Amino acid sequence: MIKKLVDKIVETNAPIVVGLDPMMKYLPKHLADVAFEQYGETLEGAAEAIWQYNKGIIDNIYDIVPAVKPQIAMYEQFGIEGLKAFKKTVDYCHEKGMIVIGDVKRGDIGSTSEAYAVAHLGKVNVGSKAITPFDEDFATVNPYLGSDGINPFIKVCNEQDRGIFILVKTSNPSSGEFQDQLINGRPLYELVGEKVNEWGASSMDGDYSNVGAVVGATYPEMGRVLRKVMPKAYILVPGYGAQGGQGKDLVDFFNPDGLGAIVNSSRGIIAAYTKEQYAKFGEKNFGEASRQAALDMIADINGALGK
């Protein structure tokens, strides 16, 4: 699956992913009005509004952006109805030819980790049938439980041609409380990065591995080190834009081949219409504002990479 993502990044010349993290406060009012009129102020109403919001953005970016990253928490908070909107979004992105990175941050052990892998990347056996539950192409995974938590995901990745991104160094201010602690003189995130490299060797797909890593844009100096620790891992980079990262900070997350990283922006793209820079589009044209913000982000990153 990583080869498919790399091909798509090369084709679009856009090493970016748009985080579909719909928050109610960013939802254009007219979408909520219509949905609440139809379904009331219910979970179903919220889910419908979110779905229309996503659709408006996807329709405006699918030809220029290779991948989306829906954050499942933003759907899960609306219960079953929210998760239906998540699934609808995944399917629609696939219809539009986009690759879907499920930002689910799951992780458990043994048969439980396998159940999560099956839920998001595989097929589940029901009697004599094998059925696809959520059907993302990639999922994000938490490494705190070690190999017992990761190997079941890799098994499903290899069987179904899917991929994972393992949290190595996250973009948040407190990520260092545990991740930066020194073990024999080296930070925990480096140790996790080494394991990512080791785990990834069993799932190569072209020049890169289906086992990638998450490293926050907010820590470029750590990205530089981790790029070398895990040369075959694609790095998913959150923290661009709203959290402070910029194109010029991200150069060292990439390999000399100009590949190896995909940068995520969520609010910066999906809520672009709320920003002064894109206010001219107006709330009704939130999708066009998102498209312009995506184009600007691509130009920023490609500019920094000299492409």
Next chain:
Amino acid sequence: MIKKLVDKIVETNAPIVVGLDPMMKYLPKHLADVAFEQYGETLEGAAEAIWQYNKGIIDNIYDIVPAVKPQIAMYEQFGIEGLKAFKKTVDYCHEKGMIVIGDVKRGDIGSTSEAYAVAHLGKVNVGSKAITPFDEDFATVNPYLGSDGINPFIKVCNEQDRGIFILVKTSNPSSGEFQDQLINGRPLYELVGEKVNEWGASSMDGDYSNVGAVVGATYPEMGRVLRKVMPKAYILVPGYGAQGGQGKDLVDFFNPDGLGAIVNSSRGIIAAYTKEQYAKFGEKNFGEASRQAALDMIADINGALGK
């Protein structure tokens, strides 16, 4: 909420929780037959079979066991239909007066962690309404992202009188790959335990904190240390039975007041009918076999505690 759990443990004299982790291979055949006849070999059919399985167990244990711990991965793998069975199980356990620990192992940062907390422990705002999505009493949480990931959960716990159990030392063989690594001469899990103690201070509820910890039964010597590092944290102890833990190994997870720990068994209880020891009940009476296994587990632990 921890006070409610403690009261319930005292009332039942049973410091145990039953893991409702329905795996297809343990599902009594007659339940699958009926469900598949009604819904076909579909996700809906699987979800119905799981629900009937859970109901059969809950009906047989609710008066002697204080709490259940449904593992959401086992439901999530059946997609939307599986999650409906999860929600139905949570609601039914509440009807029966049981406390529900959602074993969801979620964890993210900022507004995303808050969305998970809202999904599982709180209420979500939809227009002018506040609606309860999944409604568990406790959730398990992964600490790898640090305070930014935990504090939003504590906020919801304090607002809604709920609780969390943070993964400190997990029961699996490879948990040591990261958790046991030495930082200034002390293992990472102790550092996490110290943070649990610190986080927990802001959510006291009676003698204990709403912020508890997960420490595997398979590592009793670490349980002994962690018990002292986080004296106010309730310890949720997985790994009893199937994974090897026994009552006599668990004494040091408890405080001198005879409280402070709740031991989980999943397969050992829900699949009791498949074990030689309880084969006499037969597959049709799987619920009665579960009840007997729960009684035996309670006796084992209380015996070790000299109660």
